[in-house]
Amino acid sequence: MGKIFGTDGVRGIANKELTPELALKLGKAGGLFFQEQSHRDENFFVLIGKDTRISGSMLESALIAGFNSVGVNIVKLGIITTPAVSYLTDQTDAIGGVMISASHNPIEDNGIKFFNKSGFKLTDEQELEIENNIFGEEEIKTPIGTDVGDIIERKELVKQYQKHLENSVDYDFSEFKIVLDCANGSAYEIAPKIYKKLKAEVIAVNDSPNGHQINLNCGSTKPETLVAEVNKQNADIGIAFDGDADRLIMVDEKGNIIDGDQIMAHLALNMMKEDKLNKNTIVTTRYSNLGLEELLNKNGAKTVKCKNGDRYVLQKLLENDFNLGGEKSGHIILLDYNKTGDGVLTSLKVVEYLKKYDLDLSYIDSLFKPWPQRLINIKVENKDQLNNSERINKIITEIEKDFGDKGRIFVRASGTEPVVRVMLEAKKEDMITKWERRVEEVIKDELN
Numbered sequence: 001m002g003k004i005f006g007t008d009g010v011r012g013i014a015n016k017e018l019t020p021e022l023a024l025k026l027g028k029a030g031g032l033f034f035q036e037q038s039h040r041d042e043n044f045f046v047l048i049g050k051d052t053r054i055s056g057s058m059l060e061s062a063l064i065a066g067f068n069s070v071g072v073n074i075v076k077l078g079i080i081t082t083p084a085v086s087y088l089t090d091q092t093d094a095i096g097g098v099m100i101s102a103s104h105n106p107i108e109d110n111g112i113k114f115f116n117k118s119g120f121k122l123t124d125e126q127e128l129e130i131e132n133n134i135f136g137e138e139e140i141k142t143p144i145g146t147d148v149g150d151i152i153e154r155k156e157l158v159k160q161y162q163k164h165l166e167n168s169v170d171y172d173f174s175e176f177k178i179v180l181d182c183a184n185g186s187a188y189e190i191a192p193k194i195y196k197k198l199k200a201e202v203i204a205v206n207d208s209p210n211g212h213q214i215n216l217n218c219g220s221t222k223p224e225t226l227v228a229e230v231n232k233q234n235a236d237i238g239i240a241f242d243g244d245a246d247r248l249i250m251v252d253e254k255g256n257i258i259d260g261d262q263i264m265a266h267l268a269l270n271m272m273k274e275d276k277l278n279k280n281t282i283v284t285t286r287y288s289n290l291g292l293e294e295l296l297n298k299n300g301a302k303t304v305k306c307k308n309g310d311r312y313v314l315q316k317l318l319e320n321d322f323n324l325g326g327e328k329s330g331h332i333i334l335l336d337y338n339k340t341g342d343g344v345l346t347s348l349k350v351v352e353y354l355k356k357y358d359l360d361l362s363y364i365d366s367l368f369k370p371w372p373q374r375l376i377n378i379k380v381e382n383k384d385q386l387n388n389s390e391r392i393n394k395i396i397t398e399i400e401k402d403f404g405d406k407g408r409i410f411v412r413a414s415g416t417e418p419v420v421r422v423m424l425e426a427k428k429e430d431m432i433t434k435w436e437r438r439v440e441e442v443i444k445d446e447l448n
Contacts, residue, residue, distance in 0.1 A: 003135065005127040007309050009113035011102055014055035018110050020062035027066020028140050029133035030114055031149075033126070034096035035072065038117060045073040045152055047089050049080035050100035051186045051244045054211030055110045059100050063112070068149035069142050075154045079209075081186040081245035082113065083342035084161040090119030090339065091160065101186070104221045104242040107214055119339045121311050158190070165194055165345055168337055169352040173200035176351065177235045179251075181226045183219025184209040185243035191344050198348075203233050215242065220249040220330055220343070223257045231255050237351060237361050241343040246310075247330040248343035250350065252361035260330040261292045263350060266364045267332075268301055268324060270353040276323075276336075277301065283316045283325030285309070286410065290425055295368040310341050371407075372429040374436055376422040380447035383413040383420055389446040399424075399435050407431055409439070420447065 004010050010026065012018035035044055046067055050056035056079075064074045075094070077085065082099045089097030097115035105111075114122045114130070122130075133140060142148075178195055182188040184206045192204040206218040206225075218225050220242040230238035230251045238251030250258040264282055271277035281302040284292065293303045304320065306312040310333065313325040317335050326332030331341040338345060354361060386392065392411070399409045407426030414421055420443055424432045 004131055005124075008103070008311070009111050009121075011105070011109060011111040013108050014053070014059065014110040018059065018112070020058055023059045023062035023112065024066045025134050026112055026130070027063040028070050028142075029066075029130045030096070030098070031067040031070040031072040032133050032140055033130050034117075035070070038095040043073075043093070044071065044095050044149070045075055045093070047075050047077055047085055047092070047094045047097040047157075048100070049077040049082075049085040049098070049186075051102075052079055052184060052188065052209035052211060052214050053100075053102070053107060053110055053243075056100050056211075059110060059112065063098060063100070064151065068151075070140060070149070071143045071147050072149045073152050074149065075152045075157070077154075077157060079186060079189075080158060080161075081190065081342070081344065083246055083338050083340050083345065084158065084190075086115050086119040086121075086340040087161055087164060087338050088119075088157050089115045089117065092154075092157070099244065101244040103244050103246065104215055104219065107212060107216065120314070121340065123311075162190055162194060164337075165190075165348060166197055168345060169198070169348050171352055171355045173198045173351055173355060175355070176237055177201040177203070177233065178351075179203045179205065179226060179229045179233055179235045179238045180207070181205050181218055181220075181229070181238070181240035182207040183215050183241050183243055183245075184213040185215065185219065185241065185245060187241045187245035187344055191239075191241065191245070194344065194348070203229070203235065205229055219243065220247055223249045223251060226251045227255050227257065237354075239343075239347045242330075245343045246341040247327075247332070248347050249330045250347070250361065250364075252365055254362050254365075256362060256365045258361065258364050260326050260328045260332055261289050261370070262364050262367060263330065263346065264288075264324065264326055264332060265292055265295055265367045266350060266353065267334075267346075268296060269299060269367070270357070271324065272299065272301060278321055278323045281320070281322050283313050283320075283322055285313065285327050287423070288328050289370040289373065290408070290427075291368040291370045294371075314339065371425050371427055372432055373423065373425040374432050376424070376436060376440055377414075378420045378422065378440055378443050380418060380420050380443065382447045383418055385447060386411070386413045386420055386443075391442050391446050395439055395442050399439065402435070403431060409435075411439075411443075
């Protein structure tokens with residue numbers, strides 16, 4: 001990570017940390033970067049989309065001014081999902097794409113994500129190039145006259161993405177009653193449209209954004225809202241997106257919450273059945289439940305693990321020619337269809353397999369029993385000394401030896417708080433109970 005970019009673009013409190021002045025600089029620096037990457041002499045344009053946050057228009061205006069000032073034209077996509085920006089950047093002659101969103105974060109936050117001309121999020125090294133354009137000593141040259149950039153209208157592009165999603169499935173959904181929790185975010189219009197086009201009975205909730213309610217007690221980070229609505233409506237399926245619709249959580253007809261691990265299990269097993277899962281392998285982060293790995297191993301599939309974060313999932317997919325991966329949070333990449341997580345697309349593929357094989361959504365909940373897991377946040381004064389403590393390293397080794405292949409422990413210092421985070425996961429609950437208090441006491445003693 002650099003001075004500005006974090007694990008998923010530039011994030012911060014809008015108008016405090018992520019200011020219009022910073023957005024202007026990012027537009028200029030990003031425009032220069034995209035031009036250098038494109039190897040073209042003219043007809044530069046970049047796609048820009050945003051979620052429903054009230055600060056989106058403010059940051060959009062500043063970004064556009066920055067891009068235009070270095071001779072880059074802009075196509076405004078308006079309110080749209082993050083995966084739509086990724087897809088359309090790849091499918092058009094754009095030299096890059098930008099999404100203004102803080103995803104599942106609260107309303108006061110916002111963010112800026114960049115995509116290269118092929119629709120991939122930028123690498124750490126590429127983001128540092130943009131930072132160097134901002135903080136370097138060389139002044140960015142700005143054209144004058146007819147060489148400055150302009151805003152171009154391409155209203156047909158959103159319909160192009162919608163058509164792509166509709167064409168990703170081979171069945172209509174006329175037998176399903178589906179509740180869509182749109183999180184008052186980017187999916188508020190496109191998700192209900194697609195499901196209605198596919199003939200589902202649709203009950204859309206949290207689909208009237210006014211700029212102030214994105215992710216507020218709704219969406220994928222608050223699935224209890226969806227559980228209540230599914231029960232109230234006696235629906236077959238519930239689907240909750242986050243603010244920019246790059247992830248989802250589902251609820252079955254019995255009111256059970258279906259997380260990303262369970263969704264990946266469903267997709268992987270059915271893709272294997274149709275010989276569509278490349279190398280019979282999926283990519284997960286280390287936070288995915290070991291019950292998922294156990295299930296897939298029993299069925300002849302494998303899991304490959306990577307660092308937490310969708311960019312690392314994507315990197316592992318590309319390196320190994322895999323086509324399915326994701327996170328427990330519901331950020332799932334179906335690489336045959338898009339180059340980033342896509343909540344609406346993933347939901348369509350899940351429902352398609354339910355239709356094709358005459359299954360209820362509760363079938364997914366029965367696929368595997370998640371292993372017991374405990375997450376402990378320990379406040380400490382000296383988190384930077386975590387890796388230097390012999391006592392902490394010793395107890396971690398003891399736990400790993402005791403668990404063997406029936407459990408695991410992760411210990412890491414928070415990047416933003418004076419906290420050490422511990423995850424214990426084991427086949428049986430009593431294995432965790434045996435160690436959780438002891439490891440917490442050792443960490444407190446050593447780091448306070």
